[in-house]
Amino acid sequence: MADFLSDNEKKRYLRQIMIASWDESVQMKLKKAHVFVAGAGGLGSPSIYYLAAAGIGRITICDNDRVDLSNLNRQILHRTGGIGILKVESAGDAVMALNDTISVNLVPQSIETTGIKKIIESADIILDCLDSFMARSVLNRMCIETKKPLVHAGITEMHGQATFIHAPETPCLNCFLPDTDGKEQAPVLGATAGILGSIQAMEAVKYITGFGDTLKNRLLFFDGKSMSFSTVKLSRNPHCTACSAVQ
Numbered sequence: 001m002a003d004f005l006s007d008n009e010k011k012r013y014l015r016q017i018m019i020a021s022w023d024e025s026v027q028m029k030l031k032k033a034h035v036f037v038a039g040a041g042g043l044g045s046p047s048i049y050y051l052a053a054a055g056i057g058r059i060t061i062c063d064n065d066r067v068d069l070s071n072l073n074r075q076i077l078h079r080t081g082g083i084g085i086l087k088v089e090s091a092g093d094a095v096m097a098l099n100d101t102i103s104v105n106l107v108p109q110s111i112e113t114t115g116i117k118k119i120i121e122s123a124d125i126i127l128d129c130l131d132s133f134m135a136r137s138v139l140n141r142m143c144i145e146t147k148k149p150l151v152h153a154g155i156t157e158m159h160g161q162a163t164f165i166h167a168p169e170t171p172c173l174n175c176f177l178p179d180t181d182g183k184e185q186a187p188v189l190g191a192t193a194g195i196l197g198s199i200q201a202m203e204a205v206k207y208i209t210g211f212g213d214t215l216k217n218r219l220l221f222f223d224g225k226s227m228s229f230s231t232v233k234l235s236r237n238p239h240c241t242a243c244s245a246v247q
């Protein structure tokens with residue numbers, strides 16, 4: 001990978017390079033970054049798309065599922081013509097059509113698969129775009145063990161939540177998320193996934209570039225019915241089975 005921005009890249013990212021204090025060296029931080037996205041569904045779709053658009057140099061997409069007709073109300077990376085194919089392939093095609101100057105690693109496996117931890121170790125930041133507590137719990141533990149930051153989001157109907165996790169500096173997912181969200185088919189309005197997934201992409205970009213303050217130690221709630229955001233402070237659970245031994 002070239003250690004500079006080509007003329008094409010300078011034009012592609014012009015409107016964000018114009019952001020105050022965001023010069024070409026900041027854009028290079030994105031180009032050199034590797035983001036691991038767990039899940040290419042409702043949250044993964046906007047996250048991956050905006051990360052690719054922003055110029056993240058390497059995106060790893062991990063999902064073992066295939067595109068289904070019932071995904072398409074919210075999983076905007078996928079197309080009607082892609083029903084039946086692996087979500088990572090569908091997502092990879094969409095990303096390349098948007099920005100072929102970045103690289104995408106496709107991992108058509110579940111997060112529990114042996115070898116995933118090694119890939120996570122090579123990433124700068126991880127996005128939790130999963131939809132089951134079991135998978136989230138595994139990802140959370142891997143991020144604690146590898147000391148990697150994890151941007152969590154969850155959605156149901158017209159509301160959602162997000163936070164930035166980097167244990168032991170912050171609580172881990174297990175500190176505050178009760179293991180009861182096992183619903184396999186949660187009702188979701190697609191735009192809810194769009195909002196929370198976009199927040200995840202923004203948190204990753206902020207962490208990589210050092211711009212602004214992340215959602216560290218804060219849980220953000222979004223309520224689409226009242227169209228309001230609120231945050232609550234998070235604290236570590238000293239009895240947490242996942243992170244209490246980590247100092």
Ligand SMILES: [Zn+2]
Nearest residue numbers: 172175240243
């Ligand atoms: Zn914990």
